[in-house]
Each structure stands twice: as C-alpha cells, then as structure tokens.
Amino acid sequence: MEQRTISDLRLNHTMLLTPNPAELSAFYKKALDMEVTLRGELYICTGTDRCIVLGEGKSRTLGFAAYACKNEEELAQLRKKISASGGNIEQSPSPVFDESAFSLRDPDGNTFVFGVFPQNDNLSSKESLPGRMQHLAFASDEPEALLSFYTDTLGFLLADRVEDEEGVLRACFFNTDSEHHSLAIFTAGEKRLDHQCFEAGDWNLIRDWADYMAQYDIPLQWGPGRHGPGNNLFFMIRDPEGNWLEISAELEIITLDRPIGVWEHEPKTLNSWGQASLRS
Numbered sequence: 202m203e204q205r206t207i208s209d210l211r212l213n214h215t216m217l218l219t220p221n222p223a224e225l226s227a228f229y230k231k232a233l234d235m236e237v238t239l240r241g242e243l244y245i246c247t248g249t250d251r252c253i254v255l256g257e258g259k260s261r262t263l264g265f266a267a268y269a270c271k272n273e274e275e276l277a278q279l280r281k282k283i284s285a286s287g288g289n290i291e292q293s294p295s296p297v298f299d300e301s302a303f304s305l306r307d308p309d310g311n312t313f314v315f316g317v318f319p320q321n322d323n324l325s326s327k328e329s330l331p332g333r334m335q336h337l338a339f340a341s342d343e344p345e346a347l348l349s350f351y352t353d354t355l356g357f358l359l360a361d362r363v364e365d366e367e368g369v370l371r372a373c374f375f376n377t378d379s380e381h382h383s384l385a386i387f388t389a390g391e392k393r394l395d396h397q398c399f400e401a402g403d404w405n406l407i408r409d410w411a412d413y414m415a416q417y418d419i420p421l422q423w424g425p426g427r428h429g430p431g432n433n434l435f436f437m438i439r440d441p442e443g444n445w446l447e448i449s450a451e452l453e454i455i456t457l458d459r460p461i462g463v464w465e466h467e468p469k470t471l472n473s474w475g476q477a478s479l480r481s
C-alpha cells in the first residue's frame with residue numbers, strides 16, 4: 202500500500218467576487234479585524250496570516266483559492282506533478298503571489314492558484330486576533346468528479362468521507378499538510394462556494410472572537426459547536442452577501458498512519474454538540 206505523505210501546502214489567500222467590493226471590504230475590515238489596501242480595482246483585506254482579495258463580479262462567487270508551497274523547489278515539483286497528471290496549467294491571477302505562481306480549474310470551474318509566499322513575511326503588519334486562513338469548502342452536485350481531481354491531479358490526500366446509508370458520498374475532507382483538512386466538499390443541489398475558515402488556535406480564542414463579533418452586533422449563525430471530521434471547535438457567521446465565514450480552533454493533526462475515516466451522514470457528524478447544517 203502506498204505510504205500517505207504530507208505535502209505541506211497551506212491555504213494562503215482567496216479572492217471573492219462581489220458587486221460592491223468597497224462596501225464588502227468595510228465589513229471584512231470590521232468583522233475579521235483586517236486592514237484594507239486598494240491595488241488597482243482590487244480590495245486586499247489582510248489581518249494576521251489571513252487575506253481575502255475582493256474584486257468586482259457576481260455575488261457569492263469565489264474568484265480563486267490560493268495555496269502556498271514552502272519554497273520554489275516544492276512549487277516546481279508540484280507543477281511538474283500536476284502537468285504529468287493531465288492538469289491544464291494557466292497563468293496565476295493572484296496579485297499576492299509572485300510570477301512563479303500558476304493556476305488551474307477543477308471540474309466545477311473553481312480556480313486554484315499555487316505559489317510561494319515570501320518567507321518571514323506576514324500578510325499584514327496589523328496586530329489582530331489570531332485567525333490564520335486555514336481551509337475552504339465547496340458545495341457540488343458532482344462531488345465524485347471533484348474528489349478524483351483533488352486526489353489524482355492535485356495530489357491532495359483524503360482524510361475523511363461522509364457517506365449515506367447507500368454509501369453515496371455526502372462530504373469529504375482533504376489534507377495537504379499535517380492538519381486534518383485544508384479543503385472540503387459538501388454534496389448539494391448546486392455548485393458553489395460553501396465557506397472559508399480561519400483557525401484561531403484554542404478554545405479561549407473562540408470565546409474572544411465571539412465577544413469580538415458581539416462588539417459589532419454580528420450574530421453567530423451556527424455554533425459554537427464541534428465538528429466530527431476534524432474534531433474542531435467552531436462558529437460561523439455570514440457576511441452581508443450571505444457568504445459563510447467560519448472561526449475554528451483545535452483542528453485535528455493528522456499522522457501518517459491515520460486511516461481514512463468514514464462517517465455517517467447525520468446531524469451529529471457535522472456538530473456533535475447539537476444543531477447541524479446539512480447541505481443535502
């Protein structure tokens with residue numbers, strides 16, 4: 202059996218489309234304790250180890266998800282591997298990564314960017330609550346095609362899958378470093394971005410973030426709770442356009458000998474503490 206390997210690839214930043222980037226950037230500045238800089242027509246929102254680029258376009262649409270390799274050598278190896286697996290490599294649209302970055306689209310049309318973020322360089326000089334960019338999730342009506350693409354073409358590792366009574370895939374979680382997941386898919390009736398997540402660290406920081414949201418009258422929409430896959434503590438809010446944002450803590454660390462987990466498709470899998478949000 203092939204040895205599981207940990208590639209050390211981390212979600213670094215995302216781009217979100219919105220009809221009104223100026224207005225949405227004001228929300229992100231407040232809700233995620235970020236600073237905003239304008240680069241051309243793009244609004245770059247940054248906090249400690251987190252960055253969301255806002256650009257004009259259709260509401261609730263992901264522009265791209267950008268993952269960072271540790272160094273140029275690993276980026277070159279990843280590019281070679283993706284090309285050898287039939288991935289159609291295109292230019293990077295990211296204003297954050299340098300010219301060595303590249304992109305490709307998954308079968309649902311979601312754009313992934315891979316690059317290297319400069320060593321010892323934070324995304325922001327602003328002192329802010331801890332919450333580094335950690336994962337994102339897509340909803341899809343063709344999850345099996347995405348699963349094949351992420352594992353076979355991108356080389357992401359499957360950590361856990363959620364199946365219904367017939368064994369049909371209802372959710373799955375991929376790891377790209379030692380953390381349980383940096384990408385997830387939820388089976389739904391449509392293809393869309395599901396949520397973006399920021400890892401705060403420990404449970405007390407979930408409290409601090411909830412108190413922080415309360416200062417700005419931003420209600421928690423789901424949680425606090427504990428997910429089954431990943432075992433992380435979490436709560437979720439929505440931005441004014443309905444995009445889900447998750448604050449997480451204490452996400453499971455994966456070991457090389459950990460077998461792929463299979464979970465039942467039931468509310469308790471999504472939230473062992475209570476109410477769940479089933480996508481299908």
Ligand SMILES: [Fe+2]
Nearest residue numbers: 338396398447
């Ligand atoms: Fe999540």
